[in-house]
Amino acid sequence: MGRGGGFCRQVGGKENPAIAAWALAAALQAAAAMALLLLAEATQLKDQPAAALQPGEYGEVMFVSRGAFLGLGCTYTAACVCCAAVTLCGYFFWAKLLCLACPLLLLCQLLSLLAAAFGGYMLQQLEAFRSSQVELLRGPGGAAAAAAAAAAADFSLQFLDAHASLVLLFAAAALAAIAPLSKAAAIDEKGTMVDVLLHLPLLCCCIAAAAVLLLPSRCALNVGLGAGFLLAAAAAAALAALQHCGGLAARLSSLLLAAFYLLLLLLALASLLAVGRQFAAGRAAAIRYLRVGPLQQTAFLLQLEAAAFEDFKQFLLLNKGGFSLAAVALAAAVAAYSFFAAAFSLRAAVGGADALRRDISEASSDKP
Structure with missing residues (x-):
């Protein structure tokens, strides 16, 4: 600490x-x-x-x-x-x-x-x-x-x-x-503000997204995406720690971290689209359910296809879509952080250890 x-x-x-x-x-x-x-x-x-x-x-x-x-x-x-x-x-x-x-x-x-x-x-x-x-x-x-x-x-x-x-x-x-x-x-003293203002918020967003997807749901889609975010957080923490080893290990870990963050960006975008589609479809089905009237609502649900009924069900289970919107917002935050984290990690791989050194970054910031 x-x-x-x-x-x-x-x-x-x-x-x-x-x-x-x-x-x-x-x-x-x-x-x-x-x-x-x-x-x-x-x-x-x-x-x-x-x-x-x-x-x-x-x-x-x-x-x-x-x-x-x-x-x-x-x-x-x-x-x-x-x-x-x-x-x-x-x-x-x-x-x-x-x-x-x-x-x-x-x-x-x-x-x-x-x-x-x-x-x-x-x-x-x-x-x-x-x-x-x-x-x-x-x-x-x-x-x-x-x-x-x-x-x-x-x-x-x-x-x-x-x-x-x-x-x-x-x-x-x-x-x-x-x-x-x-x-x-x-x-430790070799750490930079990038560690706590870029890598750390990304880890927090990944864990929060995993919690929002995993804790209130048993849907295969949500469980799979939540598990992916949880594993991604563990992998990102391990790779970020290796960046400060120095030498070839630092460059290699930076390259791996850049590639990993690009994959995490794809996971976040896929989650955003998948959960967003589920929310939109479930909300549309719920609106149609309310509009048909009390006498026809049961028949309406029985006529729904299995996939459409599952979207309707998940919409109600996830607090009328509120949890889905929270997951979408967190996935968007993960996507934004992943993009910048990938860019920084690539810069660290090209620049070597100097890109990660606190004294170099402080000296460069003092230049006119």
């Missing part, structure tokens, strides 16, 4: 690029904490039947309670404050405080994994519930049967159905926070 000679040795001071990694981690933790605290203050968790549960009791979906959200939200808030305090005081005032960074990083990474698993479990339970609701729309009772089943559902499922976007927000932010936390632990 910028120590070079150990966690308690100050390297780079206030100019250390690790500060940007800490700041990004704190920002993502703050987003997750805010979402969790907003969920804890939802009126549904204060009213019956949620309020009638004894401490330690849950509804059909475990951990859907004010205490669980409030506890995790407060813990995340404390982690965010600690990250900010250690960074500001350690890098700007008293370097010995950076000795606390090692245990803090480990705790924050474990907390991020816990929160992501927590949100992923809830979103998968919600996906199963919504899937059964969509299937009821094609049954004998149609929309009336689905509405009756929704009204009779456990309060935890109703709560998640109403607040799915906040659940996905804290889960995706928590998972994405792992990247800057890991970078803060690895970056």
